[in-house]
Amino acid sequence: MIPAASSSVGLAAIEIVKAEGGISIATTRKSNKKDELIKLGADHVIATDEEDYVTRVAEITGGKGARVTFDPVAGSFLEKLAEAAQSGGIIFAYGALSGQPTPFPLLTVLPKGLSVRGYTLMEITRVPEKLAIAKKYIYDRLADGRFHPKIAKTFPFAQTADAYRYLESNAQVGKVVVTVQ
Numbered sequence: 001m002i003p004a005a006s007s008s009v010g011l012a013a014i015e016i017v018k019a020e021g022g023i024s025i026a027t028t029r030k031s032n033k034k035d036e037l038i039k040l041g042a043d044h045v046i047a048t049d050e051e052d053y054v055t056r057v058a059e060i061t062g063g064k065g066a067r068v069t070f071d072p073v074a075g076s077f078l079e080k081l082a083e084a085a086q087s088g089g090i091i092f093a094y095g096a097l098s099g100q101p102t103p104f105p106l107l108t109v110l111p112k113g114l115s116v117r118g119y120t121l122m123e124i125t126r127v128p129e130k131l132a133i134a135k136k137y138i139y140d141r142l143a144d145g146r147f148h149p150k151i152a153k154t155f156p157f158a159q160t161a162d163a164y165r166y167l168e169s170n171a172q173v174g175k176v177v178v179t180v181q
Helices: 008-019 031-039 053-060 077-084 106-112 128-143 157-169
Strands: 025-028 044-047 066-071 085-093 115-118 151-156 175-179
Touching (some): 025 053, 044 053, 066 077, 077 085, 077 106
Parallel strands (some): 025 044
């Protein structure tokens, strides 16, 4: 499961899932990004404002639920992520895009034996041995063409405010880049 899949991290997660032979289920709030997410490698896309998330995950997984969820959103949607997770599944919470409090879904986590774990990139970048392995993993896949970073739009530094407004519009699929010359 990859919530907020149209972000640059979400797109990278889709590529990692594909590179490792997994099946990716991406989410986006509205269906206007579905076709592009499929084109960029997502096996399935759920528009969470328009579809019942838990029902769709059950349909896609044959009732098993999601084994791994990589969540940058948090907030109350964590409850839905837990409902849609399979027994023994894990939810990696690595962001708080919702900006809302995140209730812990104890009554779903306990009977399913779920793991809900915080994650930051610093777990890798602060440990030289792990960083070396991670860099090799990424560089090798960039070199052989399995990874394709997606740039949604590029802005010159003088248009930084426009870049920020574009980000706020949530129209992007991929990374927004500001260039400095």
